Amino acid sequence: MSTVTFRNVSKRYGAITALDDLDLEIGDGEFVSLLGPSGSGKSTTLNLLAGLISANSGTIHIGEREITHLPPEQRDLAMVFQNYALYPHMTVAENIAFPLEARKPRPDKDVISRSVERVAETLSIGNLLARYPKEISGGQQQRVALGRAMVRDPRVFLLDEPLSNLDARLRVRMRRDLKELHRQLGSTIVYVTHDQSEAMTLSDRVAVFAQGRLQQVAPPREIYDNPVNTFVANFVGDRETNFLDGVLEGDDYLTFHSGPVALKLGKRQLKNARQKVTLGVRPEAVAIASSATDGMRAEVILTELAGAELFVYLRLASGDEIGMRCDPREVSVATGETVNVRFDPRQIHLFDQESGQTLA
Structure with missing residues (x-):
């Protein structure tokens, strides 16, 4: 099971509370977006789950396993960053294969090759495997970054504003592709965004954050039709309430x-x-x-x-x-x-x- 559970999780930086007493459960195979403005606590939540920062209090579980104090490499997660973080000196195939090449013990070359080809076919980038990142478009680079995460076959995918560097039309196309990819994989996905359109179109549920606190978590339609407070009512929607x-x-x-x-x-x-x-x-x-x-x-x-x-x-x-x-x-x-x-x-x-x- 790849259920993600936050129980009374808080994160403070001196007198500043970045995340206050978070209780949130993300179901196995669910696509949940963490939505909010800058400084709302959504990225802090993702970084706590990834193990990039540590919590001051509370616990984090994946399934029945507590991961609160585990290092990132022991959490069985894969993260896709805003800037993709591809290695410029490596081909697309080498970028995708990198997580498997770095494993100890390293899988056989044939196993790595088959895994790369399978992921590339799923993402429709099989014809790009010999190219370098500078030779492909932003949308294709985003697919390569997804492929590098997928090849690990992680329990949970963490996506940190992966579409923000794309132009408006390509973002809409990639939203559709991400939704279809989630349908194929059935994996648990935690997706951070400040774009309410992304959150509403992609997610099974949306978790809205403001000032370090979770305001509401519900399916997109419920969030839109029945906001719990004026912040949610005004933030969710392409025009102000x-x-x-x-x-x-x-x-x-x-x-x-x-x-x-x-x-x-x-x-x-x-x-x-x-x-x-x-x-x-x-x-x-x-x-x-x-x-x-x-x-x-x-x-x-x-x-x-x-x-x-x-x-x-x-x-x-x-x-x-x-x-x-x-x-x-x-x-x-x-x-x-x-x-x-x-x-x-x-x-x-x-x-x-x-x-x-x-x-x-």
């Missing part, structure tokens, strides 16, 4: 008030008679109202056409600015125009104004 601070009022039928903005939300349970909340709604849940009485007045302050979608920035009567995502074939607005907008009540999130935690 719209937030409005206000007050919930009402006994059976709740209304959200924010200055002149009043939104009827329906029947919900209130903790207090007047509860201060933050309302969150994603841009795709904002739409042009069908009538003047069915929404809130807003001024168009900027539009961005991005191919198949139109992104519109609006200013509400309260002074708050929000974003709306829509189909440019169905919506046509101009800067300075006044429109009526509505929020999809099924996609409204309510958070406690002080803690930022969800009230769902």
Whole structure:
């Protein structure tokens, strides 16, 4: 079994806590992305698992075996770095074969050769084996780095932002290839990224980090549809979530008030008679109202056409600015125009104004 388990793991650098009391279990054969901004704790988590740094407290297991204090070479892991770290003086075949050549005892040459050919065929780089890294593209170098990890047949793969050096179009292609590769191998993969699109498209589950703490771990759809706090709601998604601070009022039928903005939300349970909340709604849940009485007045302050979608920035009567995502074939607005907008009540999130935690 290649289950990875962190139990109460913390890492400190003097007065700075890089990782605080992490509890996380990654299932056998699961693809889990560690997602967060710089300094959030995701890379610290990966480096602790790899054995590149040591924990101040807690334990780390792979299967039933504790590896907390084992050196990297005894953990049966393979790591693919951001810069690929290929040896420039070695051919592609020699780079892939290097982990096997370095083993003690070293396998027979025929065994190494067959292993290299098998991995190269899986990655569709069999025709590149005689070339040197400088003679192949960035995407091909990334495949070679993956091949060097795969040839070891490790229990767990660790990928540290392996697509960040590629151009945008190639990143999308490599995401698809990585997903297919995981399907073929069935290996446990721990993937570090700050790119939420990568995390959402590749992963079985996403673990979101901020300020050294794990915020939420769940399947991508769950993370997107039911964020546990305002940080997750705003960080996960290619556009910022719209937030409005206000007050919930009402006994059976709740209304959200924010200055002149009043939104009827329906029947919900209130903790207090007047509860201060933050309302969150994603841009795709904002739409042009069908009538003047069915929404809130807003001024168009900027539009961005991005191919198949139109992104519109609006200013509400309260002074708050929000974003709306829509189909440019169905919506046509101009800067300075006044429109009526509505929020999809099924996609409204309510958070406690002080803690930022969800009230769902």
